[in-house]
Amino acid sequence: MTAIIPKISIKNLHKSFGNKKVLDGVNLDIMAGDSVVIIGGSGSGKSVLLKCILGLVTPDSGSIMIDGQEMIGASLLIRQKMLTKIGMLFQGSALFDSLKVWENVAFTLLLRDKKSKNDAKEQAIRNLEMVGLGVQIADLSPAELSGGMQKRVALARAIASKPDIIFFDEPTTGLDPIMSDVINNLIIKVVQKIGATALSITHDLISARKIANRIVMLYQGKLIWSGKTQEIDQSGNMYVEQFIHGRAEGPIQMPIRILS
Amino acid sequence: MIQRFFQIIGQAFIKALESVGDLVLFCSKAITSCFYPPFYPRLLIRQILEIGFYSLPVVGLTAIFTGMVLALQSYTGFARQGFEAAIPSVVVVSITRELGPVLAGLMVAGRVGAAIAAEIGTMRVTEQIDALVTLSTNPIKYLVVPRIMAGFIALPLLVLVADIIGVLGGYIVSVYKLDFNSISYVTNTLNFLVTIDVISGLVKAAFFGLIITLMGCYYGYYSKGGAQGVGSATTKAVVASSILILTFNYFLTEAFFSI
Ligand SMILES: Nc1ncnc2c1ncn2[C@@H]1O[C@H](COP(=O)(O)OP(=O)(O)O)[C@@H](O)[C@H]1O
Ligand SMILES: [Mg+2]
Numbered sequence: 001m002t003a004i005i006p007k008i009s010i011k012n013l014h015k016s017f018g019n020k021k022v023l024d025g026v027n028l029d030i031m032a033g034d035s036v037v038i039i040g041g042s043g044s045g046k047s048v049l050l051k052c053i054l055g056l057v058t059p060d061s062g063s064i065m066i067d068g069q070e071m072i073g074a075s076l077l078i079r080q081k082m083l084t085k086i087g088m089l090f091q092g093s094a095l096f097d098s099l100k101v102w103e104n105v106a107f108t109l110l111l112r113d114k115k116s117k118n119d120a121k122e123q124a125i126r127n128l129e130m131v132g133l134g135v136q137i138a139d140l141s142p143a144e145l146s147g148g149m150q151k152r153v154a155l156a157r158a159i160a161s162k163p164d165i166i167f168f169d170e171p172t173t174g175l176d177p178i179m180s181d182v183i184n185n186l187i188i189k190v191v192q193k194i195g196a197t198a199l200s201i202t203h204d205l206i207s208a209r210k211i212a213n214r215i216v217m218l219y220q221g222k223l224i225w226s227g228k229t230q231e232i233d234q235s236g237n238m239y240v241e242q243f244i245h246g247r248a249e250g251p252i253q254m255p256i257r258i259l260s
Numbered sequence: 261m262i263q264r265f266f267q268i269i270g271q272a273f274i275k276a277l278e279s280v281g282d283l284v285l286f287c288s289k290a291i292t293s294c295f296y297p298p299f300y301p302r303l304l305i306r307q308i309l310e311i312g313f314y315s316l317p318v319v320g321l322t323a324i325f326t327g328m329v330l331a332l333q334s335y336t337g338f339a340r341q342g343f344e345a346a347i348p349s350v351v352v353v354s355i356t357r358e359l360g361p362v363l364a365g366l367m368v369a370g371r372v373g374a375a376i377a378a379e380i381g382t383m384r385v386t387e388q389i390d391a392l393v394t395l396s397t398n399p400i401k402y403l404v405v406p407r408i409m410a411g412f413i414a415l416p417l418l419v420l421v422a423d424i425i426g427v428l429g430g431y432i433v434s435v436y437k438l439d440f441n442s443i444s445y446v447t448n449t450l451n452f453l454v455t456i457d458v459i460s461g462l463v464k465a466a467f468f469g470l471i472i473t474l475m476g477c478y479y480g481y482y483s484k485g486g487a488q489g490v491g492s493a494t495t496k497a498v499v500a501s502s503i504l505i506l507t508f509n510y511f512l513t514e515a516f517f518s519i
Contacts, residue, residue, distance in 0.1 A: 054390075083393070087394075091387070096392075097388075107395050111395075112396055
């Protein structure tokens with residue numbers, strides 16, 4: 001029997017902050033070339049899960065394997081090597097405001113790959129073109145761009161080093177529907193173009209349906225549902241039903257006081 | 261009741277020890293990182309300009325007025341006993357030993373310590389530090405090391421300038437206001453200018469440079485909770501570095517001049 005090693009394999013992952021349990025035994029396998037989307041309410045721990053995989057947050061217990069290599073407790077060298085294979089789009093873009101737009105996109109090319117300034121800039125401009133941005137913004141500072149443009153620059157930065165795995169943390173949140181669709185299309189395009197495995201987080205169902213081939217739902221620290229994108233409308237799961245129809249009534253209860 | 265009282269004291273004590281431990285760990289990690297590659301020389305140069313060069317106006321103004329007021333006040337005190345001749349020596353010794361390094365340190369703590377804490381704190385709360393990690397860059401090496409090295413290098417240079425300007429301030433007041441003889445003031449100053457005084461001041465300055473930048477980086481690096489968190493990190497960085505400067509100043513003085 002030849003077992004196929006998942007690109008990312010998460011087993012029984014736990015994480016608490018103080019006495020607040022955020023992840024309570026998460027299990028998830030992602031195969032190479034998959035595009036998985038995690039849905040779930042705000043504050044359900046989606047970003048924490050991504051940060052655990054990236055090693056930005058240390059989990060309390062559990063296992064995270066990337067390409068069959070255990071990441072938890074791994075040496076700095078192994079983790080750094082793993083990080084070179086990963087690109088990440090942060091929820092708030094997280095562009096370096098002390099650097100120009102092109103220097104942001106070319107960050108690893110300049111610092112890690114030691115490319116010459118001209119080469120790096122040329123490649124940065126090509127990456128910016130891939131996300132539909134022109135040369136004229138290359139020398140601006142990130143603060144001079146709109147939110148949607150910052151997202152696209154951050155996307156260009158995330159794909160600049162041609163990663164194997166890309167994480168998108170709420171790529172469309174806070175954008176208008178048209179810009180959201182632009183970003184969705186870009187994600188699909190770049191993921192196909194560089195042949196990456198993608199793991200995205202969103203609570204935007206339109207976006208999830210568009211970019212995912214598999215959707216999982218995180219609720220109270222556990223993955224309570226997992227299935228193909230087209231199955232989500234017949235999930236038969238009360239929580240998923242409530243979430244995708246955006247109803248206040250259902251098994252998911254918001255702790256709010258009813259005004260009388 | 262009594263139990264509760266001890267519990268509160270104990271918790272506060274443990275918390276204080278923990279944060280001291282965090283601080284010591286951070287500082288030792290930052291300082292050891294200075295000796296291992298990768299190095300970022302361009303960032304270092306930028307920080308030396310930021311910390312040293314752009315602090316020149318503030319430090320220069322502080323030094324000149326301190327030298328001037330020092331001459332004026334010593335005159336008031338010494339003229340009564342006919343000791344006016346001691347003024348050049350009082351000015352040069354106090355400036356090079358104490359006032360140059362301490363006042364420059366405190367001014368730079370306000371200007372640079374606050375700016376470092378605010379910048380790194382903002383990078384923390386906007387996830388730019390996390391982004392650095394995902395772009396396979398060690399934030400300690402990229403952000404912290406250039407700043408502390410720049411502080412260590414720039415502060416002695418600043419203090420050297422402050423010494424010269426401070427003594428000049430004393431000269432200006434003595435010669436143009438108190439009618440001292442210019443030549444004898446200068447000879448007197450040079451007679452009392454002792455190498456160890458200047459060097460002790462510069463060593464102090466290097467320590468203060470480390471303290472200021474380390475505090476700025478530490479409070480910025482661990483700030484959380486948005487704009488308010490960055491604000492309180494800035495305050496803490498300035499307060500902590502000012503207190504540490506005054507404390508270390510005493511012990512360094514004792515170490516230098518106890519013999
Ligand atoms: N560094 C942290 N320290 C303490 N609590 C945290 C930290 N990061 C996240 N949390 C908490 O974990 C929970 C999940 O956060 P997050 O993963 O950001 O939610 P989301 O699913 O909206 O991305 C939140 O309640 C948040 O308060
Ligand atoms: Mg989030």
